Amino acid sequence: MEFYTVLSAGLAGLVLLAIVALVRHHGGAYLTWHVYLQGYMKSLFSSRSKEQRILDFVLKHAVPGDPTSVLNAIDKYFSQQEWAMNVGDEKGLILDRVLQEASPSLVLELGTYCGYSAVRMARLLKQGTQILTVEFNRDNADIAHQILQFAGVKDKVQVLEGSSEEVIRQLQKKHAVDTVDFIFIDHWKDRYLPDTKLMEELGLLRKGTVILADNVIFPGAPDYLQYVRSSPKYDCTYYPSHLEYLDAEDGLEKAVYKG
Numbered sequence: 490m491e492f493y494t495v496l497s498a499g500l501a502g503l504v505l506l507a508i509v510a511l512v513r514h515h516g517g518a519y520l521t522w523h524v525y526l527q528g529y530m531k532s533l534f535s536s537r538s539k540e541q542r543i544l545d546f547v548l549k550h551a552v553p554g555d556p557t558s559v560l561n562a563i564d565k566y567f568s569q570q571e572w573a574m575n576v577g578d579e580k581g582l583i584l585d586r587v588l589q590e591a592s593p594s595l596v597l598e599l600g601t602y603c604g605y606s607a608v609r610m611a612r613l614l615k616q617g618t619q620i621l622t623v624e625f626n627r628d629n630a631d632i633a634h635q636i637l638q639f640a641g642v643k644d645k646v647q648v649l650e651g652s653s654e655e656v657i658r659q660l661q662k663k664h665a666v667d668t669v670d671f672i673f674i675d676h677w678k679d680r681y682l683p684d685t686k687l688m689e690e691l692g693l694l695r696k697g698t699v700i701l702a703d704n705v706i707f708p709g710a711p712d713y714l715q716y717v718r719s720s721p722k723y724d725c726t727y728y729p730s731h732l733e734y735l736d737a738e739d740g741l742e743k744a745v746y747k748g
């Protein structure tokens with residue numbers, strides 16, 4: 490009995506310490522709750538993961554073959570029920586604008602998650618345009634396949650499963666890619682810089698390739714920002730906005746490769 494009391498107290502202490510560390514590190518109980526804890530708590534009391542809950546909501550509330558209804562359903566769920574790391578409706582409008590200005594034939598996305606941003610981009614691109622989107626989490630890739638299929642954009646989007654580094658290295662040989670016109674970077678933030686340098690090294694960027702990076706303020710990618718902003722190889726523009734579904738500061742950085 491005493492052993493279990495000590496064990497429970499120890500565990501409770503550890504959870505409390507983790508919460509305090511998150512709040513201190515990420516600047517506020519509000520963000521910590523929405524971004525890290527709320528979904529976790531919901532999952533504790535549900536047999537479905539957060540990503541399966543997105544899929545369920547889409548299947549129930551969106552219209553098959555109508556990508557805008559899929560985006561609206563996802564945005565509605567995550568504005569009202571729990572938080573998720575899709576680029577979201579507010580920054581999504583910036584993504585739409587920058588993508589349409591670039592008018593790409595080949596798009597590369599790093600970080601598919603459930604396919605929200607891939608659906609968002611696919612709905613704006615003309616027939617014949619290809620989006621290659623990279624995801625290393627099998628469960629997320631599986632949900633993305635189903636959402637892309639439901640939205641009716643599967644013909645424009647190919648989900649490449651694997652780590653970004655591995656997939657980038659295979660693009661030329663395995664996927665017959667020469668250069669990429671538009672890149673949406675939205676995977677783990679410590680990979681923004683090494684993957685960008687790798688794409689440069691492999692010759693995947695051409696003069697005029699547009700790289701749009703999400704979350705450059707929150708969670709933030711300071712090494713990437715410092716690099717592109719100080720490099721003579723890029724022309725940069727910052728688009729201030731807010732973290733998806735919340736009012737914390739965030740933004741997107743456009744870096745146009747000059748060759």
Ligand SMILES: C[S@@+](CC[C@H](N)C(=O)[O-])C[C@H]1O[C@@H](n2cnc3c(N)ncnc32)[C@H](O)[C@@H]1O
Nearest residue numbers: 575576600602605606624625652653675676677
């Ligand atoms: C922020 S989410 C992407 C959100 C998506 N772009 C959207 O707006 O709907 C990041 C995703 O990238 C994946 N990811 C993170 N690092 C990765 C890497 N190095 N290679 C491949 N996928 C990665 C994660 O598993 C996660 O699903």
Ligand SMILES: [Mg+2]
Nearest residue numbers: 576675703704
């Ligand atoms: Mg993001």
